[in-house]
Amino acid sequence: MSTSPEIGTQTTVERKGLSPRRRAQRSRLIQYAVLVVLVLVAVFVANWHQIGSVFFKPEFIKSTFTDGVLKALVKTLEYTAGAFVIGLAGGTLLALMKLSQVGPYRWIATAYIEFFRGLPAIVVFIAFSLLPLAFPGMTIPWDPYGVVWLALGIVASAYMAEVIRAGIQAVPKGQVEAARSLGMPPGLAMRKIVLPQAFRIVLPPLTNDLILLVKDSSLVFMIGVAADGYELTGFGRDLANTYSNLTPIVVCGFCYLLITLPLGILARRLEARTARTR
Amino acid sequence: MALVEIKNLHKSFGSNHVLRGIDFTVEQGEVVCVIGPSGSGKSTLLRCVNLLEKPQQGQVIVRGEDITDPDCHLDAARQQIGMVFQQFNLFPHLSVLANCTVAQRTVLKRGPQDADRIARANLERVGLSDKIDAYPAQLSGGQQQRVAIARALSMDPALMLFDEPTSALDPELVGDVLTVMRKLALDGMTMLVVTHEMAFAREVADRVVFMDAGVIVEQGPPADVIGSPTEERTRTFLRRVLDPTHVEPS
Numbered sequence: 001m002s003t004s005p006e007i008g009t010q011t012t013v014e015r016k017g018l019s020p021r022r023r024a025q026r027s028r029l030i031q032y033a034v035l036v037v038l039v040l041v042a043v044f045v046a047n048w049h050q051i052g053s054v055f056f057k058p059e060f061i062k063s064t065f066t067d068g069v070l071k072a073l074v075k076t077l078e079y080t081a082g083a084f085v086i087g088l089a090g091g092t093l094l095a096l097m098k099l100s101q102v103g104p105y106r107w108i109a110t111a112y113i114e115f116f117r118g119l120p121a122i123v124v125f126i127a128f129s130l131l132p133l134a135f136p137g138m139t140i141p142w143d144p145y146g147v148v149w150l151a152l153g154i155v156a157s158a159y160m161a162e163v164i165r166a167g168i169q170a171v172p173k174g175q176v177e178a179a180r181s182l183g184m185p186p187g188l189a190m191r192k193i194v195l196p197q198a199f200r201i202v203l204p205p206l207t208n209d210l211i212l213l214v215k216d217s218s219l220v221f222m223i224g225v226a227a228d229g230y231e232l233t234g235f236g237r238d239l240a241n242t243y244s245n246l247t248p249i250v251v252c253g254f255c256y257l258l259i260t261l262p263l264g265i266l267a268r269r270l271e272a273r274t275a276r277t278r
Numbered sequence: 279m280a281l282v283e284i285k286n287l288h289k290s291f292g293s294n295h296v297l298r299g300i301d302f303t304v305e306q307g308e309v310v311c312v313i314g315p316s317g318s319g320k321s322t323l324l325r326c327v328n329l330l331e332k333p334q335q336g337q338v339i340v341r342g343e344d345i346t347d348p349d350c351h352l353d354a355a356r357q358q359i360g361m362v363f364q365q366f367n368l369f370p371h372l373s374v375l376a377n378c379t380v381a382q383r384t385v386l387k388r389g390p391q392d393a394d395r396i397a398r399a400n401l402e403r404v405g406l407s408d409k410i411d412a413y414p415a416q417l418s419g420g421q422q423q424r425v426a427i428a429r430a431l432s433m434d435p436a437l438m439l440f441d442e443p444t445s446a447l448d449p450e451l452v453g454d455v456l457t458v459m460r461k462l463a464l465d466g467m468t469m470l471v472v473t474h475e476m477a478f479a480r481e482v483a484d485r486v487v488f489m490d491a492g493v494i495v496e497q498g499p500p501a502d503v504i505g506s507p508t509e510e511r512t513r514t515f516l517r518r519v520l521d522p523t524h525v526e527p528s
């Protein structure tokens with residue numbers, strides 16, 4: 001123990017050549033140099049003409065629109081919105097079950113949540129695509145919305161349940177006590193007092209769940225919906241195959257960003273607001 | 279018949295035996311102040327009166343009905359017992375007016391006009407008619423506590439419980455809340471008040487109850503309990519409260 005201060009002073013004396021600030025400056029210069037080299041290599045080595053014609057071919061951008069990318073965008077939004085509603089309702093129910101006094105409700109909710117959170121969403125979608133084979137004659141109403149909303153909603157509710165449960169538990173205990181002391185039965189106190197506050201608390205993480213859901217809606221093509229039910233990914237993939245060109249996929253990618261980036265900004269705003277009011 | 283009758287009340291949290299056999303009554307129209315050192319079980323006693331805490335043993339009889347009986351309709355009993363908390367516990371997502379109407383509407387099933395009228399009358403009673411549309415976060419602590427009183431009064435309770443209603447307030451805001459409570463007492467409200475405000479207890483209380491370590495040590499008119507206590511424990515406590523700078527001879 002007593003020798004360590006001496007070692008410390010020795011090393012600082014030996015390294016007197018460059019001060020820490022000079023060293024940081026040198027390191028920054030090296031990083032810029034590396035960047036410049038990489039950019040130059042990219043500019044001269046890459047075949048920009050080919051890249052442009054594969055990813056951003058103007059006539060294909062145009063025909064992606066005329067072939068109905070906007071319709072696919074609307075489908076993505078419809079699939080996501082319906083699944084979000086189901087996820088919200090199912091997630092709230094599961095959260096309440098998980099907080100229930102009745103053991104079996106808690107176990108069922110826990111099993112459901114752990115099962116569907118542990119599973120890749122695509123497995124659930126494959127299972128749904130095989131349902132008509134396994135149960136001949138079985139139909140889910142509102143084709144294709146019914147099956148899509150159900151598949152996405154089942155996965156979403158497992159994720160949202162945990163978020164909502166945390167929100168409910170974040171509402172101070174005094175709120176329930178105040179409500180109960182006014183004569184409200186437990187269910188009424190939950191609906192009128194706890195849940196409205198819980199949802200306010202979980203608005204930012206729920207927005208993030210919504211973003212995940214937008215992206216997960218791309219798995220819908222696994223269920224095997226008909227062409228007029230294509231959302232962005234199914235539509236883009238189909239068109240890219242037809243053209244043997246990636247431009248439609250790129251356009252669809254931008255469409256996703258059109259939805260997810262504003263939602264991301266919204267989520268961060270809400271987070272900042274929650275942080276301020278705490 | 280006493281409005282509240284508590285018989286041989288015992289409450290433990292795990293191995294912590296907090297209430298050790300409490301017997302006492304509150305008569306109609308009486309104002310009872312409960313004093314005692316921190317941790318002596320005052321809040322727990324108050325919370326047993328409307329069964330926010332479940333006693334392990336003993337009875338709490340409100341207007342002749344034993345509310346510890348599992349067959350008792352607890353939510354109905356609680357409507358008659360208003361409670362004011364140290365931390366206010368207003369509903370932050372509701373306006374001041376809605377704080378005072380939500381239970382009237384949903385529990386008492388009053389129509390919107392009736393609920394509104396009653397809430398406004400009670401907000402006027404606590405001097406907050408001008409804050410009806412505000413939200414709790416926009417109010418000072420003293421204003422929030424007065425809204426909490428109006429919220430409880432809007433249920434037309436037969437009994438009001440106060441758990442250290444001024445302890446969380448800045449000193450200059452304590453007076454407003456005590457004034458409202460004094461007025462309430464003059465109007466004949468039955469009140470059970472846990473407080474450290476000795477001047478208030480002396481002036482307003484019909485009876486003062488001194489609690490220590492989960493039992494009632496001494497009770498009686500404020501002039502006796504605060505003025506000339508018979509028990510040594512009461513004297514020690516009062517010396518500390520009335521003169522915090524006083525040093526105990528060891």
Ligand SMILES: Nc1ncnc2c1ncn2[C@@H]1O[C@H](COP(=O)(O)OP(=O)(O)O)[C@@H](O)[C@H]1O
Pocket residue numbers: 291294296314315316317318319320321322323
């Ligand atoms: N919910 C609870 N869980 C566990 N212990 C508690 C709880 N509430 C109160 N206690 C304990 O009971 C004792 C009395 O508390 P309390 O009634 O709040 O006293 P007072 O209000 O007189 O200060 C304390 O030791 C406290 O730690």
Ligand SMILES: [Mg+2]
Pocket residue numbers: 320321322442
């Ligand atoms: Mg207390």
